[in-house]
Every structure is written in structure tokens, then in C-alpha cells.
Amino acid sequence: MLQYTFEDMQKMDRAILGNMVPLELFRTIRLIGLNQGLPMGGKGTTLTVGRKIGESLPVNSVDELLQLFEELKIGIPRIIFSDESRINIAVDDCFCKGLPTLEEEKMICDLEGAILEGALTKIMGHRVSVKEVKCNATGHEHCEYEVKL
Template structure:
């Protein structure tokens, strides 16, 4: 089995359609294919996949992580609290913004990407929990990132 890298993903040779795909396709894969199609809302899968993606990103700092979230159009992140053991990140304009409110959080993949990237940057065990989500009825998505321990 071929092991792809993040750099491999940047090699795009689509002459007509280019490197963009509609947000509707990403939402469909995530929320219908994974969230509704797999047991337990696909959480085990999205956590494993997100951590692997985060670890594969070319990041060396928290600022790099925030920048790549914007570059990949994941959302517009902002650190609202940071100390050695805890970072809180708000993500505005998240992929879920505009979806009907269902009372549940759906951005576990994005949190797992943060977790994998933060573990890579810090070299420590990291746990991320989504504490707010647009789909759950909040004004934005928010993540609590615990470092170490």
C-alpha cells in the first residue's frame, strides 16, 4: 500500500477542474458518508484520520497551524487563551457554518487535525475537545487543547 504524504496531496494536475472542490462535496463526505454512515457517528474514524492529517502537515508552531487552517480553507482560527497546558481556539467561518442547527457538534475531524498538529509541534501528548459548534447552535466552533499529561 502506498503511503501518501501531505506534499503528495499538493501535486494537482487537473487541467480543467483545477484544485478546488465544492464545500457541498466535503460536507457530504463528512456528514452523510462518515457521520451518518458509520457506527457512533464515525467518530473513531474521523479522530484517527484527523490526527494522521495533523501529524502530516508541514507545521512547526501554533502560528503555522493557524495559517494552514486558513490556507486549506478549514476556517479562520484565533487563539483566545494560551498557557503551557491549555490552548483555546475559536474557528470562525468553519465548514459547518450555515448548516441547520441539530444540537450536536460535528467538527470532530477539525479538532483531531488540531490535535495531531499540536502533538507534532509540542512533542507532547495532546487532547482536543470541541466545546462549541455552529451546528450545535453556538456562534462559532471552539476547541479546548490540553497539552501534556
Template sequence: MLHYSFEDMRQIDRSTLGNTVPLELFRTIRLIGLNQGLPLGGKGTTLTIGRKIGESLPVSSIEDLLHIFEELKIGIPRIVHSDERRINIAVEDCFCKGLPSLEEEKMVCDLEGAILEGAIGRILGRKVSVKEIKCNVTGHDHCEYEVKL
């Protein structure tokens, strides 16, 4: 079975269209294809995918992870709380910024949280859990994740 690495994903040879795709395509895949098209909003799928992506990122510290989050234009992360039991990471300018607000309290950025979970778990060498506690689409100013260590 063929296995790709994160470094393989950086090998881009598109001379005409370059190395980017429109945000609306990503949103469509995530929110219409996965969230609306799969059972339970695709949550199991996005969590599995996100953790795998996080584990594959070439990072060795949480600072590296925050840097690559911004480099990949996932969002602009910052630590808003940190102690021995948890870390809260706010993400400004997330992919969902600007979408119409949902009437229900449904968070939509579970993939990003799972990426954090996979990467932080690998960095720390132990299981961590990440939960999205704020989301732009529910009216918050930013998305925020609680990382339980």
C-alpha cells in the same frame, strides 16, 4: 503499501476542473457518509484520520498551524485563551457554518479538532488532547476547541 504525504496532496494536475471541490461535497462525505453512515457517527474514524492529517502537516509552530488552517480553507482560527495547561482555539467560517442547527447538543467538527490534536502533539513532542466545546450547528457563533497540554 503506498504512503502519501501532505506534499503529495499538493501535486494537482486537473487542467479543466482545477484544485477545488464544492463545499457541499465535503459536507456530504463528512456528515452523511461518515457521520450518518458509520457506527457511533464515525467518530473513531474521523479522529484517526484527523490526527494522521495533523501529524503530516508541514508546520513547526502553532502559528504555522493556524496559518495552514486558513490557507486550506478549513476555517479562520484564532487563539482565544492560552496558559500553561490549555489553549482555546476559535475557528470562524468553519465548514459547518450555515448548516441548519441541530436540536441536540451534538458537535460535528471532530475532524478539525483531531487535525489540531495531531499537529500540536507533533509540534510540542508530546500527547495533547483536543475537545470541541462549541459548534456552529449547535447555535454558537463559531466552533471552538480546547487543547489540553
């Protein structure tokens, strides 16, 4: 069975439309297709997919991961807290920025957190856990992830 790699994803041959798709298409796939179309808001699917994506990223350090996050236009990440057991990463300009604010405290950027988790697990050489603790879609100033090392 063919298995794609991150390097495969960088190969493009779209002479007319190029290498970009609109953010509204990504949002539609994520929030209508997965979140609203799958049981439990698609949480299990996005976590599994995100971790696999994170593991496949060509990064060897936290700095490389944060840089790639921005290059891929996932968002603009920055470390806002770090000690030997935990890192908090704020992500500005996340894909959910500008969406109507949800009335409930439902975090919707679990895919991005799972990407971080997969990549950080690979970088650290042991399992880490990532949880979204703030989300633009619930009215916070940025999305934020707590990484338990």
C-alpha cells in the same frame, strides 16, 4: 505499500476542473457518509483520520498551523485563551457555518479538532488532547476547541 504525504496532496494535474471541490461535496462525505453511515457517527474514524492528517502537516509552530488551517480553508482560527496547561482556539467560518442548527448539543467538527490534535502533538513533542466545546451547528457563534497541553 504506497503511503501518501501532505506534499503529495499538493500535486495537481486537473487542467479543466482545477484544485477545488465544492463545500457541499465535503459536507456530504463528512456528515452523510461518515457521520450518518458509520457506527457511533464515525467518531473513531474521523478522530484517527484527523490525527494522521495533523501529524502530516508541514508545520513547526502553532502560528504556522493556524495559518495553514486558513490557507486550506478549514476555517479562520484564533487563540482566545492560553496558559501553561490549556489553549482555546476559536474557528470562524468553519465548514459547518450555515448548516441548519441541530436541536441536540452534538458537535460535528471532530475531524478539525483531531487535525489540530495531531499537528499540535507533533509541534509540542508530547501528546495533547483536543475537544470541541462549541460548534456553529449547535447555534454557537463559532466552533471552539479546548487543547489540554
